[in-house]
Amino acid sequence: MTASMPILSWVNHRIAPDICHSSRFAFLAALLLPLCLPWPQGGLLLVPVGLCLRWLGAERAGVYVCVGGLLAGYWGCLWADWQIPSECYRSEVAVAGQVVSFIRELPRPSGPPGQSFILELQGAVPGCGSPRRLAVFAAKDTPDRKTGNLLTLRGRLRPPPGQWSPGAIPEQARWLARGVHGRISVTDLQVVDAGVGPLSALRLRLAQGLAGLDGNRRSLGVLQALVLGEGGAIARTDWQRFRRLGISHAFVISGLHLGLVFIGSWWLNRRLFLCCCPLAAVHRDWAVVPAALLAFAYAALAGFSLPTQRALVMIVLAAVTRLLGWKTPGAHLLLVAALLIIATDYYAVLGSSFWLSVVATAVLLSVAALRAGPLSPINSNWLLKGLLIQLLLLLLMAPLNLFWFGQLSLAAIIANLVIVPLLSLLLIPLALLGTLITVLADAPDNAAWSMAQYAASWGLRGIEIVDRRVPDWAIIRSSLTAPANADDPVLAVLDVAQGLAVVMQHSDQVWVYDTGDAPLQGRTQAEKILLPYLRKRGVRAVSLQIISHPDRDHAGGLGIVADRLPIARRLGSGGESCRAGQVLYDRDQVTLTVLNGPGLDNSSSCVLMWRYGQFRLLLAGDIDAHRERELIQYWREQVQADVLVVAHHGSNTSTSRSFLKWVKPGAGIISSGLANRFGHPHPAVLGRLRERGVEIFNTALSGTVRVFPESESAEIIALRSGNIPYWLGLP
Numbered sequence: 001m002t003a004s005m006p007i008l009s010w011v012n013h014r015i016a017p018d019i020c021h022s023s024r025f026a027f028l029a030a031l032l033l034p035l036c037l038p039w040p041q042g043g044l045l046l047v048p049v050g051l052c053l054r055w056l057g058a059e060r061a062g063v064y065v066c067v068g069g070l071l072a073g074y075w076g077c078l079w080a081d082w083q084i085p086s087e088c089y090r091s092e093v094a095v096a097g098q099v100v101s102f103i104r105e106l107p108r109p110s111g112p113p114g115q116s117f118i119l120e121l122q123g124a125v126p127g128c129g130s131p132r133r134l135a136v137f138a139a140k141d142t143p144d145r146k147t148g149n150l151l152t153l154r155g156r157l158r159p160p161p162g163q164w165s166p167g168a169i170p171e172q173a174r175w176l177a178r179g180v181h182g183r184i185s186v187t188d189l190q191v192v193d194a195g196v197g198p199l200s201a202l203r204l205r206l207a208q209g210l211a212g213l214d215g216n217r218r219s220l221g222v223l224q225a226l227v228l229g230e231g232g233a234i235a236r237t238d239w240q241r242f243r244r245l246g247i248s249h250a251f252v253i254s255g256l257h258l259g260l261v262f263i264g265s266w267w268l269n270r271r272l273f274l275c276c277c278p279l280a281a282v283h284r285d286w287a288v289v290p291a292a293l294l295a296f297a298y299a300a301l302a303g304f305s306l307p308t309q310r311a312l313v314m315i316v317l318a319a320v321t322r323l324l325g326w327k328t329p330g331a332h333l334l335l336v337a338a339l340l341i342i343a344t345d346y347y348a349v350l351g352s353s354f355w356l357s358v359v360a361t362a363v364l365l366s367v368a369a370l371r372a373g374p375l376s377p378i379n380s381n382w383l384l385k386g387l388l389i390q391l392l393l394l395l396l397m398a399p400l401n402l403f404w405f406g407q408l409s410l411a412a413i414i415a416n417l418v419i420v421p422l423l424s425l426l427l428i429p430l431a432l433l434g435t436l437i438t439v440l441a442d443a444p445d446n447a448a449w450s451m452a453q454y455a456a457s458w459g460l461r462g463i464e465i466v467d468r469r470v471p472d473w474a475i476i477r478s479s480l481t482a483p484a485n486a487d488d489p490v491l492a493v494l495d496v497a498q499g500l501a502v503v504m505q506h507s508d509q510v511w512v513y514d515t516g517d518a519p520l521q522g523r524t525q526a527e528k529i530l531l532p533y534l535r536k537r538g539v540r541a542v543s544l545q546i547i548s549h550p551d552r553d554h555a556g557g558l559g560i561v562a563d564r565l566p567i568a569r570r571l572g573s574g575g576e577s578c579r580a581g582q583v584l585y586d587r588d589q590v591t592l593t594v595l596n597g598p599g600l601d602n603s604s605s606c607v608l609m610w611r612y613g614q615f616r617l618l619l620a621g622d623i624d625a626h627r628e629r630e631l632i633q634y635w636r637e638q639v640q641a642d643v644l645v646v647a648h649h650g651s652n653t654s655t656s657r658s659f660l661k662w663v664k665p666g667a668g669i670i671s672s673g674l675a676n677r678f679g680h681p682h683p684a685v686l687g688r689l690r691e692r693g694v695e696i697f698n699t700a701l702s703g704t705v706r707v708f709p710e711s712e713s714a715e716i717i718a719l720r721s722g723n724i725p726y727w728l729g730l731p
Ligand SMILES: [Zn+2]
Pocket: 499, 500, 551, 553, 554, 622, 648, 649
């Protein structure tokens, strides 16, 4: 009792007044609430609310609500300007702008690799909105270009991906948080100004220096990520391991890294000030200035990416308050910094990096600023301080990892315990020392970089070993979304962009039909959409996996799913052949029958009929009109279905009039990618479906579509329907 009293009084007098200050929270609420509204300018509705609050006597809170609402409304208007109207999808446009990222190589199935980079536009795209930044995809044979170059280019304009599925963070949130508002595939490109500016030139020099070093490419990729913020340099398999172990945040320059550099250099500077210049002891707070400058230089090396800008805001605030001698508690500082960031970079809150940065910087700054209170004895002991930072990082990062990445490995605790000290005490200091030597002496082949590369290579090896030995029980899955009643049958056509993945569930049975695409670069659709959906539904094993045919847009996630979940039985690619007439399941009113096989190519796709009582659903794979005719001749009335998962993503080679006449669907679900290059679904197919009065769902527009069958009919729910937050809508 007596021991807890000082803690309580400390919380009461130091922390509570700041956290509970109503006006700051009114501002935060007025900024964030409009993100839940269906109208972009919804924030303006809060202005009258603020005026009412003022009228009722809450003067300060009223002003804050007005200002917050106006700011949110302003950002909503900007968002509306950034949108690319649907009539501009895939139309050819000319744009001009500056390359603001490194050029990244994109492997292709055939021919030379392509390249991708981010272009900051100078002005609007005539008739197609005012996106500020575009992700550019170009063939390599167009003129050579570098970060900092001014370009003019022509190409096909596309919106950012709009994938949205239960259990996964919507793709729109990721792209908005990164500040990229569209994509363009280049047909013609000209470099207008090949000048790159001093900062870009320095970054290019360092990137070339690192790329020119001998040794393991994977560890050089890690160094490039830690020195220049170039996450794309890390191998895809390494990223997969980092994500599984919950340590990916450690390899993206963010609040954690800048905070570590700031705190480390601050600590060192104070020691230097004290021993080299005893008179300076009275001004030792000035040690914070070179520390903040070093953090600024590190952010510059990372190209002032958005996460580093946010971390800088917090560091500058911490430095200024320290210099002014304000006794500002960490919580207060954090809230003010978070408000500043949200007001100036509003959509940052939709990305994981904002939250991870805020928490990491807050922990580091709060512990570094410990001067009073019950934890003050820790102040003088750097080992205890280090342990406290680790403990707080673990405790606070765990829920964030669970929310943003859907799972947390218990191994993450051990991995973080090793990785964070390894990074802060060894890898980052060595990498930055090597960078300094390269900048000053133009000697990339220096000992510091060699040692850093050696350490990175050992670290990667350790991570590989730990990852291989993590047992399944050590994975905590997100319980933020409780699974629905597992006994009710449910079918979901997942929004896996251009491709197909369907999950059927009944009682303890889980059937997965196709696994979506696996692009040559980046995550597979199985990792992005299918596995998070299964996780959300509480699925721990797949009873039956059917791959309709081996095309990549259907079978791309085969290996990943098999890696993550036990699969009791496989049909199609990598399993038994589909045999027409085979009954795969027949129990509790549910029947699953194969209508077409063997599943070797489009026309021989495994076609399934799923029956629940009188309700019937037909999964048509990628069959063509010719095979549709054969199915009708063989199965006659038995092809009739209430819901048709339309063949071949709505291609005009399928879904013939005669097939629709026999199937008689009430609803048709098309799985296609937003503004895909094949032009799926074909307008003629949509016309034929409409002719028969079929209700059409397209995953590209609706997000994941779920079917909840009852014995005679079904309820079909599209994710993107009703009043959804405006930023999740499509033009
Ligand atoms: Zn396909």
